[in-house]
Amino acid sequence: MKDKRIRVLVAKPGLDGHDRGAKVIAQALRDAGMEVVYTGLHQTIDQILNTAIQEDVDVIGLSILSGAHIPLCEKLMGRMREEDLSDILVVVGGVIPKRDIQKLKGMGIKGVFPGGTPFAEPIRFIRESVK
Amino acid sequence: MGVATYIKNEKGEIGEVILQSGITVKPVYGPEDLADLDYEKDLGNPGEYPFTRGIHPGMYRIRPWTMRQYSGFGTPYETNERFKFLIAHGQTGLNVAFDLPTQLGLDSDDPLAEGEVGRVGMAVDTLRDFEIAFADIPLDRIGSGLTINAVASITLAMYQATAEGYKFALDKISATPQNDILKEMVGRGNWIFPVEPSIRLIGDTIEYSAKVMPRTNPVSVCGYHIRESGCTPAQEIAYAFEIAMTYIDHVLQRGLDIDEFAPRISFNLDIFGNFFEQVAKFRAARRLWAKLLKEKYKAKNPRSMWLRGLFGGGGGGLTKQQPLNNIVRGAYYALISALSGTQTMALCSYDEAYTIPTPQAAIISLRTMEILLEEMGLRDTVDPLGGSYYIESLTSQMEERITEEMRKVEEIGGMARAVETGYIQREVAKQAYLYEKALQEGKVHKVGVNIYKEDEEEEEVQLHEYNPAAAEVQIKSLKEVRRTRDNRKVVQTLRDLEKAVRRGENVMPSLLESVKAYATMGEMTRVFREVYGEFKEPSIF
Numbered sequence: 121m122k123d124k125r126i127r128v129l130v131a132k133p134g135l136d137g138h139d140r141g142a143k144v145i146a147q148a149l150r151d152a153g154m155e156v157v158y159t160g161l162h163q164t165i166d167q168i169l170n171t172a173i174q175e176d177v178d179v180i181g182l183s184i185l186s187g188a189h190i191p192l193c194e195k196l197m198g199r200m201r202e203e204d205l206s207d208i209l210v211v212v213g214g215v216i217p218k219r220d221i222q223k224l225k226g227m228g229i230k231g232v233f234p235g236g237t238p239f240a241e242p243i244r245f246i247r248e249s250v251k
Numbered sequence: 252m253g254v255a256t257y258i259k260n261e262k263g264e265i266g267e268v269i270l271q272s273g274i275t276v277k278p279v280y281g282p283e284d285l286a287d288l289d290y291e292k293d294l295g296n297p298g299e300y301p302f303t304r305g306i307h308p309g310m311y312r313i314r315p316w317t318m319r320q321y322s323g324f325g326t327p328y329e330t331n332e333r334f335k336f337l338i339a340h341g342q343t344g345l346n347v348a349f350d351l352p353t354q355l356g357l358d359s360d361d362p363l364a365e366g367e368v369g370r371v372g373m374a375v376d377t378l379r380d381f382e383i384a385f386a387d388i389p390l391d392r393i394g395s396g397l398t399i400n401a402v403a404s405i406t407l408a409m410y411q412a413t414a415e416g417y418k419f420a421l422d423k424i425s426a427t428p429q430n431d432i433l434k435e436m437v438g439r440g441n442w443i444f445p446v447e448p449s450i451r452l453i454g455d456t457i458e459y460s461a462k463v464m465p466r467t468n469p470v471s472v473c474g475y476h477i478r479e480s481g482c483t484p485a486q487e488i489a490y491a492f493e494i495a496m497t498y499i500d501h502v503l504q505r506g507l508d509i510d511e512f513a514p515r516i517s518f519n520l521d522i523f524g525n526f527f528e529q530v531a532k533f534r535a536a537r538r539l540w541a542k543l544l545k546e547k548y549k550a551k552n553p554r555s556m557w558l559r560g561l562f563g564g565g566g567g568g569l570t571k572q573q574p575l576n577n578i579v580r581g582a583y584y585a586l587i588s589a590l591s592g593t594q595t596m597a598l599c600s601y602d603e604a605y606t607i608p609t610p611q612a613a614i615i616s617l618r619t620m621e622i623l624l625e626e627m628g629l630r631d632t633v634d635p636l637g638g639s640y641y642i643e644s645l646t647s648q649m650e651e652r653i654t655e656e657m658r659k660v661e662e663i664g665g666m667a668r669a670v671e672t673g674y675i676q677r678e679v680a681k682q683a684y685l686y687e688k689a690l691q692e693g694k695v696h697k698v699g700v701n702i703y704k705e706d707e708e709e710e711e712v713q714l715h716e717y718n719p720a721a722a723e724v725q726i727k728s729l730k731e732v733r734r735t736r737d738n739r740k741v742v743q744t745l746r747d748l749e750k751a752v753r754r755g756e757n758v759m760p761s762l763l764e765s766v767k768a769y770a771t772m773g774e775m776t777r778v779f780r781e782v783y784g785e786f787k788e789p790s791i792f
Contacts, residue, residue, distance in 0.1 A: 124305060135367050137440020140480045143680040144687050160788040161440045162355070164363065186351060187606055187717060191366035217605065219722035235570060235604075236700065237689050 124181065126250050128179040131159040131168045132153060133196065140149065141235060142215060148239040154246070157173045172208060174176035178250045181242070184214040185235075197227045209249050254524040254731075256689075259578055263483050270528045271653045272485035280640035288643055293518025293538070297633040301541040302535050303646065304634035305592040306557040311630040316588070317595040318559065318620050319396060320613050323373040325349035326388035327383035330373040334351060334388055335519030335588045336610065338618055345388070346396035346597060347606070349406075354441040356402045359725045371607060372398070373605035375731040377736075379770045383417060394425035394470070396561075397546040401443040403430035404456050405775050408762040411464060427468040427517065430456055433494045434473040436670045436786065437679060446667050448783040452758070459759035461512045468517045470498060471561070477675075479567045483681025484528055488536045489656030491518060492543065499548065500665075509548045513555035516593075520560055522584040523568040525557060529637060531645035533562060533591035539650050562593035568581065569604045573699035576789045577601035582619050589629040596620050606715050633641040672777075673789030680791060689742040729771065730738030736769040744768045745778055752782045 130146045132139055139161060150156045157175045159168060172180050184192060193212060200206060211231035212224060221232045231245045255276070260266030268276040277284075288294070293709035295301055301423045307313060320342060323330040334345055349372040352364035357374050359368045368374050368744055373384060385395075390413075397406050407428050428740070432449040435442045442449070453470055460469040474491030482490065494517060502512055514657030522529055541556040550556055564584030569577040581598045589597045598616040608616070623629050636642045663669045669678070689695040696702050744765040749763040 132440075135355055135357075135363065136441075138353075139440055140438065140680075140683050143791075144481075144684050147680065147684040150688075151790070156792065158790075160790075186367065187370055188366045192338075202341070215605065230638055234571070239688075 126154045126178040126246060127157070128154050128181055128246065129157050129168070129172050129175060129177040130181050130183065131163055131171070132161050132183055133163055133165060133168055133192045134186060134188055135162060136183065136184060136188070137161055137239070138185040139183070140178065141185065143182035145183070145213060145239070149243065150180075151227065152239070152243045163210075165192070165199055168196070168205060169199055169205065172236065173250065177208065179209045179211065179246055182210070182212045182214075184212065185215070188214065189214065189216055191219060191230055193194065193224055193227055197229070200228075211246070213237070213242070252527065253645065254644045254695055255528075256694070260334070261588045265487070267478065267678070270525055271483045272528060272532075272649060273483070274528070274645065274648045274652065276645075277663065279643055282640065284640050288647070293647070293780075296475060296629050300545065300553065301538040302557060303538040304637045306537070306559065306594075310592060310633040311589075311624075312633075312759035316393075316593050316620075316632060317344045318342050318617060319344035319595050319597050319609075320600075320616055321346045321396075321597060322613060323351075323384075324371070324607055324715070325369040325718055326724050327375070327380040327723065327736065329369075330384045332385055333610070334384070337613065337617070337688050338388070341621060343615055344394045344396065344595065347398060349399050350374045350398075351441070353772060354399050354401065355400050356405070356443055356780075358771050358773055359361070359722065359729050361773060363371055368716050368725055374404070374722075374725045375409070376579050376725070376733045376771050376773075378409050378766050379728065379769065381406075381413040385413050385417070388421045390417065391423040393426060397426060397428040399441075400432050400435045400439075401449070402776055403428040403774060404452050404758065404762060405766065406469070407456055407460070407469070408759060412766050415692075419669045421464050422466060424464060425466040425487040426464070426470070427471050427474065427477040429457065429519065431473045431494060431519075431600055432468040432667055433497065433670055434476050434491075436788075437675050438476040442786045443689070444779060444783040445630045445786045446671050449778075449786070450497060450501050450667065451755070452504060452779075453498055454761050457498065457502050457512050457515075458505060458507060458757055461507065463517075463759075466598065467602060468515050468530065468559075469512075469518045470495075471517050472498070473725075475521040475565065477679060478523065479565050480679045481633040481681075482533045482679045482685060483682060484524060485652035486534075486656050486682070487521060488532060488539070488676065489648075489660065490666070491520065492536075492540065492653070493657055493660045493669070496543070497666045503548075509544070509550045510552040510555050513544060513548070514552060514557070515551055515691065518558055518560040520562050521565045521567075522562055522587050524563040524584065526587060527641060527645055528649070529587045530591050531642055531649045533560070533636075534634075534642070534646045535649035535653060537592070538646070539653055559594050561595035561597060562588040562591055563596065564588070564598040564714060566599035566603050569599055569601065570697060570699050571604045573705065574604065575600050577604070578615055578619070581616060582623075585620050585623050586627075586629075587709050589623055590716065592634060595633075602715075609715050620644055671789065673791040677791045732769050733771070741765070741766045741770045745770055747775060748775065749778045749782070752778060 256266040297305035474487035478487035600612035
């Protein structure tokens, strides 16, 4: 199954409605040859995980701009441990201050890409991480 | 350079310039570009149809623009303090930010609200919170923008109840709820109910305000957020006008005369991008709106034809890199706004690429507008760019582009349909992607981002900190209200509200009763949700 395309779920957790970034990165990942599913807005962590399982994705990419990235990511990573979903790669983008990046990585988020990161970086990171 | 496509010639000079709206800019403009322009018909004096040069004859000589910075965070107590602070520093109108649970009709103790209470605006659960936030604010002199949409009707009822409680006459108070749900479905994302009932709720507020609170501006139609979500300047105006026309058509069906409510419709538009394209955009919009109201809607009152607006400096043009540069960008945006004949001005603050502004950053934005007003001569004469070969030519071309984009929406069957099918969302997302690609490829220049970069560490700006303790205070206060109110009265008023909703009556009178009984945001929203259901986003990829 070497030619299997990488499947990515772009997700908007919580109440934040700013989806410009999510829709932009979804188009960039698709242009890079990945299959992209976008959840739409106002998703709970459980809804996101259900979609991830149903769609059998390799990657979950969260887009968060409200400042609530720490509690949302803690919740997601906790639920993923409970559900034994640790084979899914989790990356986060949005308005993420630099000082929070280590904290997010400490939770098991593999890639953090604050707004303005060139598309090439998450694309390369995902390709290298999903084997 | 600017926000446009620049094509170099073989000598490396700028050969061709194509603005985002698709207009090609010539190297020089002259009298031949104005040959078709008829002063009376196309421009008119300021204050005269078609209002291209401004809606008032004297403009800023008579009355300076209103300065209305967006503010509000944490608990209503903290918001009240910030309001007083801004008014003490010369701000002349309020613009209230609400937190996300409030904007989505959730109580602060709802599990979905966790981590969000008071984060991006003030938390509101009941009338009590409005009473605290607006304590000691002269509501007869200071107008208030309420930046909320899906449940704008509820907050408008709260504003009325607050004003009544503090003994202000209803014909003196001026609220401007944003109340533009269609743009929430395109950008910004704080929608709850489906398209049709959402439009009906807006119709209720328009009809009700016209009768009960005549100085209230029941809807502020937003091109701003659609532009910030990615569309072109011409699309921004086209989509805003199509949205406004959707609301107008709905209210006309109720039997109101256009002149009964059109004068209170206002616009919230964005400043970002090419300087001259922006000025031309606003002038073209004013002319086109006046023509639409006069010719299509047969308005008689000139006030119905006025495009009254907040032209505000957007956050999308600000950068996280070298954040102090954003102060300079804000100053140029303010200049564009003043040269475009705005009624109200607001600027995103220099730290807003990170979070909501610190008091210091909010004051710098206010001072930016005040410096323009007090030191630069912007009040001296009306529409100083009027008659410029370039500006007038661009204004006419912008009008054509806007009309073209409107035609595309009308071919789909109007804005409600274009949003339900995802046409607009797809168009906006596509433009956002194209812009981001151009930025990353260096085709659009952005100082500090892709040119004049500094290799230093990310600059540490002093940030507004989220205060989790505020959520606890808010939830405690909510529980206190629930315990001390007359719960039988709450149940009764909510039942009356449900009846009104089911019968399709104007919900505002029943909503006011529920609000006065201290029903919570969540309780009132639940009534609507049960009858209306929820909006389902169209899949656009």
